[in-house]
Amino acid sequence: MSCRSEHIWLELITGSRKFSNFCWALIIFLGSLGFLLVGISSYLGRNLIAFVPSQQIVFFPQGLVMSFYGIAGLFISYYLWCTICWNVGSGYNRFDRKEGLMCIFRWGFPGKNRRIFLRFFLKDIQSVRIEVKEGLYARRVLYMGIRSGxxxxxxxxDENLTSREIEQKAAELAYFLRVPIEVF
Known part of the structure; x- marks a missing residue:
């Protein structure tokens, strides 16, 4: 989402609070919980999950390995839920022609560097760059080229923009900032 006026361009960046991240965190949590319960069931010798007969699973080595996978999955799920709660990666890009400043803000992980805030003068912007990598894992990213290199x-x-969308976005931004476009 972006807001524009004659002198200011503000673009909001979504972070970790995406539908796909919620789905993956939930799927990993439920799957790892299932693995852990089956491993514990095989150790206790009785079913903790009604539809999974765990008495057929010997604790050593199958039940132990399933417990390990369950615990590892719970840690991964916890990490995903934390990034969703903290909304890591969200922020904004602000270009102000009146003041001659570009501000980039992102939220990071908790700690002393939680707030990531970059400021540049618009006169230091050399170009708007587009990086396009086609193939199985296509990647199209928009960069700001600064004079320092x-x-x-x-x-x-991870934003899946089509070639047309990324080109349109780059063209509008380059026109607003009055800089050229470079393609890599």
Missing amino acids: EAIPLTPT
Whole structure:
């Protein structure tokens, strides 16, 4: 989502609170909980899950391995739920022609560097860059080329924009900032 006026361009960036992340966190949690319960059931010798006959599973090595996978899955699920709660990666890109500033803000993981805030002068922006990698895992990312040689990503790497959408976005931003477009 972006808001534009004559002098200001504000683009909101969604972070970890996406439907797909909720689905993956829930699927991993339920699957790992199932693995852990089957492993515990095989150790106790009675069914904790009614529709899974765990008496046929010997605790050593199958039940032990299933318990390990269940515990590992719970840790991964906990990590995903934490990133969703903290909304890691969310923020905004703000371009202000009136003040001549570009501000990029993102939320990170808790700690002393939770807030990621970058500020640049618009006169230091060299170009708007598009990186396109086609193939099985296609990737299209929009970057801001700075005079110091850095390339700052403006779009999340997991955002699946079509070639037409990324080109349109780059063209509009380059026109707003009055800089050229580079394609990699």
